[in-house]
Amino acid sequence: MQTDDLSDIIPKLKEDEIQLVVIGVDFDDAEYGFKEENKDATKAQAVDELGIPRVKSTKPVASYKGFLTLGNPEQYETAMAIDIERYPKIMAATTPSASKFVVRSDMGDATQSTMTMNGEDGQNGSNDGLAAVKTAMTYQVVDTNAPGGKRDVDRDELSKGYEYGRTAVHISESDRNVTTYETTPGLDVVGFVDKNQYERYLDMSRAHLIIGQRGNEKASMALSSFIHALYELDSYAVARLVPKENKEPRTILLAPSIEPDFECLYDIELPFAEDMRSYKFPPLDRVVTVSGKEIKIHRNLPNEDLLDAMSDYVDSMDLSIFGKDDEGAPTEYMPMDETYTPMLHRIHQVIKHRAVFPDAEPPPPYEILTRYSHPPDELVQNAQPALDRVLEAANIKKVPPKARGRRGRKEAPKPLSELDIGALLAQDPKRKHKRIDPRNAIPEFRQLIIQAEEDSAVRDACTQLKNIVFDWIRHSVGNSGYGRALEAIRVMREEMVDMETPAIYNEIMQELRTKLLAGDLGEGRGEMRYHVVTKKLGLIKASDLPGGASDDEVSKWRAAG
Missing domain, CATH: 1.25.40 (Serine Threonine Protein Phosphatase 5, Tetratricopeptide repeat)
Structure with a gap:
C-alpha cells in the first residue's frame, strides 16, 4: 500500500465524506508480535470462495421453433401438431482460444497501428507494442515452366470437386444444387420404443429439451398430455428432426421428464448405420474353444470368490454416500453442480493472474479443480481391506521388470529331447x-x-x-x-x-x-x-x-x- 500521498488523500476523503472500509483476512504479524484473538472467519471464508469457479449463465437460444407432429396434419384431421421450442440442455463448454501477436519494430507514435476488433488496421489502438498476425493462403499447381516448378493460381480460378476412386469429379457452382438434399423444417414422430430396450451407448450428441411454445397454453397442455402418455407407458419416441431448410435430417430420441414444477421432453441424437462401429471381442464370462465348445470354468475366468471380492470392493468405493451435508448426513461426494471443467477454469485463472503479474509464475490450480482427479484418501484407506481380498482371490503376484541388454544372459530354450x-x-x-x-x-x-x-x-x-x-x-x-x-x-x-x-x-x-x-x-x-x-x-x-x-x-x- 502506497503511503506517499496520504497527507493529500485524507483531507479529500473527509471533504467528500467518503467512508473507507478495509476488509482483512489475517493481520497477525509475528515480527511485530501482534495476534488478534477470536477473529471472525467470515473474511477467510470469502477468500476461499474466490477459489470456487463461477459458472457463466447463458442466454437460452432456441435451436428449433416449429411443430412436433405425429402423422401428416395436411392430409389427416386426426394428426397431432404441437407448437414447441427446443433449447440446448447439455453442451460442452469451450476454452478461450489464444490469438497470435508479434512485437512491432516500428514503435513510433506516428506510424504505430494495431488491429481493431473487426480485424482491420487502426491508428488509435493501444500502445502495447503488439500487432496482430494476419494469415494469407496461396494456391499452387505444378507447372514445369514456372520458377520452382509451381505456379500460383487465384482462388477464383479453382473449382470444387469430389474424389471418386482416383478420379476427380467436378461439380460447378451452377450445378451445386444437385448435391443438396432438399428438406423442410420439422420434427416428426416416426414411432415409439420401449424404455427398457434402448441401449445407452446410442447417445451420440448434446442433449436438448423441448417445451411448449411460450405463452401458448394450448400447446403446453397438449405437450403435457404427450409427455404423460410416454411416461405412463415407459416408452420413448423416435423422431425425425430438420432444424432449418435443406439441413441434413437427424433421428432423435424423445424421453419424457416430469418434475413437480416442470415438464419437458429431453432429446438426444441417434446414430445412423454409417455411424455405428461393430467390433467382435471374446466373451468375458466363458471361453470358446476352436471346436465351438463353451467352457464356464477356466483359469482365465473369475471364480465365485473373486466375483464376490470384487463386488465388495466396488461397494466399498461407493461415492454416492461418501460426502457429508451441512447436518453431517451421508450424501453424494461429487455432485454435478460442483464438478467443474479443470482445463477451462485453469486457463481463466492463469489469464487473470498473468494480466496483473506479467512476469510472475502462475499460482497452483484451485483445490476444487483437482479434488475429483483422484479418489479421496479416506475412501481408499477404508477400501484397502476389500482390495486385499481381491488380490488374494485373484492370486496377484508382482512380476519382475523385463531385463534390458539380454546378450549373454538369455538362456536358450531347451528341447524336450534334452539334446544339445x-x-x-x-x-x-x-x-x-x-x-x-x-x-x-x-x-x-x-x-x-x-x-x-x-x-x-x-x-x-x-x-x-x-x-x-x-x-x-x-x-x-x-x-x-x-x-x-x-x-x-x-x-x-x-x-x-x-x-x-x-x-x-x-x-x-x-x-x-x-x-x-x-x-x-x-x-x-x-x-x-x-x-x-x-x-x-x-x-x-x-x-x-x-x-x-x-x-x-x-x-x-x-x-x-
Whole structure:
C-alpha cells in the first residue's frame, strides 16, 4: 500500500465524506508480535470462495421453433401438431482460444497501428507494442515452366470437386444444387420404443429439451398430455428432426421428464448405420474353444470368490454416500453442480493472474479443480481391506521388470529331447559358415542371435536377414511377399531392442528407405514403405532406447521423398 500521498488523500476523503472500509483476512504479524484473538472467519471464508469457479449463465437460444407432429396434419384431421421450442440442455463448454501477436519494430507514435476488433488496421489502438498476425493462403499447381516448378493460381480460378476412386469429379457452382438434399423444417414422430430396450451407448450428441411454445397454453397442455402418455407407458419416441431448410435430417430420441414444477421432453441424437462401429471381442464370462465348445470354468475366468471380492470392493468405493451435508448426513461426494471443467477454469485463472503479474509464475490450480482427479484418501484407506481380498482371490503376484541388454544372459530354450542343438548344428558341415536359409529365415536368425558372442556376429546375422528381406521384396508378385518381409523386419527390430543395439537396425532401415525410393527393389514398391510406417516398424527412437535416432531423423525417414 502506497503511503506517499496520504497527507493529500485524507483531507479529500473527509471533504467528500467518503467512508473507507478495509476488509482483512489475517493481520497477525509475528515480527511485530501482534495476534488478534477470536477473529471472525467470515473474511477467510470469502477468500476461499474466490477459489470456487463461477459458472457463466447463458442466454437460452432456441435451436428449433416449429411443430412436433405425429402423422401428416395436411392430409389427416386426426394428426397431432404441437407448437414447441427446443433449447440446448447439455453442451460442452469451450476454452478461450489464444490469438497470435508479434512485437512491432516500428514503435513510433506516428506510424504505430494495431488491429481493431473487426480485424482491420487502426491508428488509435493501444500502445502495447503488439500487432496482430494476419494469415494469407496461396494456391499452387505444378507447372514445369514456372520458377520452382509451381505456379500460383487465384482462388477464383479453382473449382470444387469430389474424389471418386482416383478420379476427380467436378461439380460447378451452377450445378451445386444437385448435391443438396432438399428438406423442410420439422420434427416428426416416426414411432415409439420401449424404455427398457434402448441401449445407452446410442447417445451420440448434446442433449436438448423441448417445451411448449411460450405463452401458448394450448400447446403446453397438449405437450403435457404427450409427455404423460410416454411416461405412463415407459416408452420413448423416435423422431425425425430438420432444424432449418435443406439441413441434413437427424433421428432423435424423445424421453419424457416430469418434475413437480416442470415438464419437458429431453432429446438426444441417434446414430445412423454409417455411424455405428461393430467390433467382435471374446466373451468375458466363458471361453470358446476352436471346436465351438463353451467352457464356464477356466483359469482365465473369475471364480465365485473373486466375483464376490470384487463386488465388495466396488461397494466399498461407493461415492454416492461418501460426502457429508451441512447436518453431517451421508450424501453424494461429487455432485454435478460442483464438478467443474479443470482445463477451462485453469486457463481463466492463469489469464487473470498473468494480466496483473506479467512476469510472475502462475499460482497452483484451485483445490476444487483437482479434488475429483483422484479418489479421496479416506475412501481408499477404508477400501484397502476389500482390495486385499481381491488380490488374494485373484492370486496377484508382482512380476519382475523385463531385463534390458539380454546378450549373454538369455538362456536358450531347451528341447524336450534334452539334446544339445547347438553342438549338433556346429557338427553339421553345411552350418560351418552359419548362413541363414531363406526358407527358414526367421528361426535361424533368432538362433544366430542367441549364439552370438560378439557385435560382429550380430551384425552379420542382421545383414544376412536384410539381404533376404530385400530379395523377397524385389521378387514379390504385387504385394504377395510383403507379409513375410514385414514379419522378418519386426523380428529383427525386437531382437535389436532387446540387445540394446538400435544402430544396426536403424542403418538397415535407412538403406531400405533409400532402395525403395530409388526403385532398386523394383518399380512401384513404395507401398512396402507405407506398410512399414503404419505397422510402426520404423527407426528406433532415442526416447525409446539410448543410441536411437533423433526426432528429426525419424521425421525425415517417414517423409515421402
